[in-house]
Amino acid sequence: MRVVVLVSGSGSNLQSLIDDVHAPGDAARIVLVVSSHPGVKALERAEAAGIPTAVVGLDGGERAARDRRLADVVEAADPGLVVLAGWMSILTGDFLDRFPDRVINLHPSLLPSFPGLHAIEQALAWGVRYTGVTVHYAEEVVDGGPPILQEPVAVMYGDDAEALTARIREVEHRLVPEAVRLFAAGRVRRDPSDRRRVQIVPGEGE
Ligand code: GAR
Numbered sequence: 480m481r482v483v484v485l486v487s488g489s490g491s492n493l494q495s496l497i498d499d500v501h502a503p504g505d506a507a508r509i510v511l512v513v514s515s516h517p518g519v520k521a522l523e524r525a526e527a528a529g530i531p532t533a534v535v536g537l538d539g540g541e542r543a544a545r546d547r548r549l550a551d552v553v554e555a556a557d558p559g560l561v562v563l564a565g566w567m568s569i570l571t572g573d574f575l576d577r578f579p580d581r582v583i584n585l586h587p588s589l590l591p592s593f594p595g596l597h598a599i600e601q602a603l604a605w606g607v608r609y610t611g612v613t614v615h616y617a618e619e620v621v622d623g624g625p626p627i628l629q630e631p632v633a634v635m636y637g638d639d640a641e642a643l644t645a646r647i648r649e650v651e652h653r654l655v656p657e658a659v660r661l662f663a664a665g666r667v668r669r670d671p672s673d674r675r676r677v678q679i680v681p682g683e684g685e
Pocket of ligand 1: 486489
């Protein structure tokens with residue numbers, strides 16, 4: 480399965496995909512990495528792995544025009560799946576409608592708790608005992624599409640943002656490759672009569 484990854488920053492989740500699903504013979508092939516910003520670490524990681532890169536930013540322009548440009552760049556790579564791995568810019572229907580049910584997003588909380596920015600800090604401020612990680616279908620509502628995979632992470636007494644972020648990242652680095660493998664195996668299905676329900680089809684012998 481051809482995968483395009485959209486990034487904005489450090490790209491540690493991109494790295495987990497490069498390491499876990501991108502080797503020859505693996506389930507997927509990352510054919511393009513697109514960043515919303517130039518000069519970020521994620522682009523260095525892609526280049527080190529020999530993956531083509533592009534930068535498509537807002538550049539002070541209009542979001543709809545940026546999203547059409549972005550969709551053209553992504554479509555030219557002919558992806559079976561688009562992964563938003565730390566992509567920190569809102570996407571409109573001008574992008575999402577071009578890849579129906581093929582764009583997934585990663586978020587560092589158990590949605591619908593703590594959508595938007597600073598999810599980990601929000602969880603700490605609330606004092607919740609569990610937060611976690613969600614991989615979900617991307618829709619126009621920010622962090623609002625139906626979950627595909629979720630996993631809780633316990634908040635320990637005395638955790639600061641750095642400590643909790645480290646434990647959340649560990650889970651992300653497992654869940655994102657797992658989601659890609661499930662898509663590549665055709666095991667993710669959205670119920671056509673209730674599109675908020677997502678079925679993970681059991682694998683052989685499960
Ligand atoms: C990840 O923690 C991801 O969950 C978060 O950005 C980080 C990117 O890290 N995404 C969001 O908050 C999206 N709402 P990375 O660049 O090291 O992969």
